[in-house]
Amino acid sequence: MVQHGLRKDPTTMYDAFGPVLGRIPSGLFILSARGPGGEETAMLASWVQQASFAPPAVTVAVNAKRYLREWLVPGATAALSLIGETQKSVLGHFGKGFDPGEPAFEGIAIDRSPAGQAVLQDALGWIEGEVTAAIDAGDHHVILLKLTAAAEGPRLAAERPWVHVRKNGLHY
Numbered sequence: 001m002v003q004h005g006l007r008k009d010p011t012t013m014y015d016a017f018g019p020v021l022g023r024i025p026s027g028l029f030i031l032s033a034r035g036p037g038g039e040e041t042a043m044l045a046s047w048v049q050q051a052s053f054a055p056p057a058v059t060v061a062v063n064a065k066r067y068l069r070e071w072l073v074p075g076a077t078a079a080l081s082l083i084g085e086t087q088k089s090v091l092g093h094f095g096k097g098f099d100p101g102e103p104a105f106e107g108i109a110i111d112r113s114p115a116g117q118a119v120l121q122d123a124l125g126w127i128e129g130e131v132t133a134a135i136d137a138g139d140h141h142v143i144l145l146k147l148t149a150a151a152e153g154p155r156l157a158a159e160r161p162w163v164h165v166r167k168n169g170l171h172y
Contacts, residue, residue, distance in 0.1 A: 014170075021169020028162040030094050031060060032104075032118045033078040035071045040118060042104040043068055044094040046164045047140070048080060056147040058129065061140040067100050072143045076131045077115040080145075081123035084159040090120065091162070114149045124161055125152045 031045040047061035060080065062069045072078060083090055090108075098104045109121040119126040129145030166172070 018168040018170040022166035024169065025163050025165050028083040028091065028164050029060075029080040030083065030090065030120055030123070031062070031068070031078060031080055033068055033071050033076065034117065039101070040104065041068055041098050041100075041102075042094055042118065043097060044091065045080065051144060057132070058127065058145050058147065060143050060145065061137065062143060063140055064136070065139075066097075069141055072131050072134055072141070074131050074133065077113075077117060077128060077148070078131065078143070078145060079113050079115075079117035079119050079126055079128040081120040081126045082153075082156075083120075083162045084124045084155060085162050086159060087122065087162065090122070119151075121153075123153050124156045124159060126150065 026046045027048060029045045029048050030042050032040065032042040034040045043062070043066060045060050045062070047059075049059050051057045051059045058080070060078075062072060093108065094104070105118055110118040111121050113119050113126065113128040115128055117128055119128070127145075127147050128149040129147040131143055132146045133144040135142045135144075
């Protein structure tokens with residue numbers, strides 16, 4: 001039996017979500033943060049969305065298994081560097097992930113945001129914010145960042161941001 005395009009069988013319904021969820025476009029960013037002991041790391045983030053105009057805010061989803069997630073508590077800061085379509089090497093570098101203590105920025109030119117977060121010099125631009133909420137959303141946590149600083153990169157107007165579309169929205 002079909003109701004509003006969905007079968008009533010929960011397994012079949014769940015499987016039907018994948019192709020549609022995968023087609024929701026998202027940009028690619030490098031999320032950087034510092035731990036309580038001053039250690040720092042970064043990760044590829046593709047679930048980023050503007051959440052508010054006033055104050056400017058974004059949400060970013062972080063896999064609950066990533067140790068970086070533990071650093072993103074209310075009051076902490078983090079930065080997002082926007083990746084352009086031509087930056088495949090950046091995607092490869094950060095897409096693999098990093099173990100605790102492994103240097104995330106080795107071989108990558110960075111600047112520092114006002115709060116001291118690493119931001120990519122070659123990014124289209126970057127934004128920095130303060131974590132104001134962290135919501136358990138299942139296998140990911142949704143982090144709300146109230147933006148506190150931003151800068152345009154030299155290619156922001158000339159290059160398109162890398163937009164990611166997946167084949168299946170139930171896995172990376």
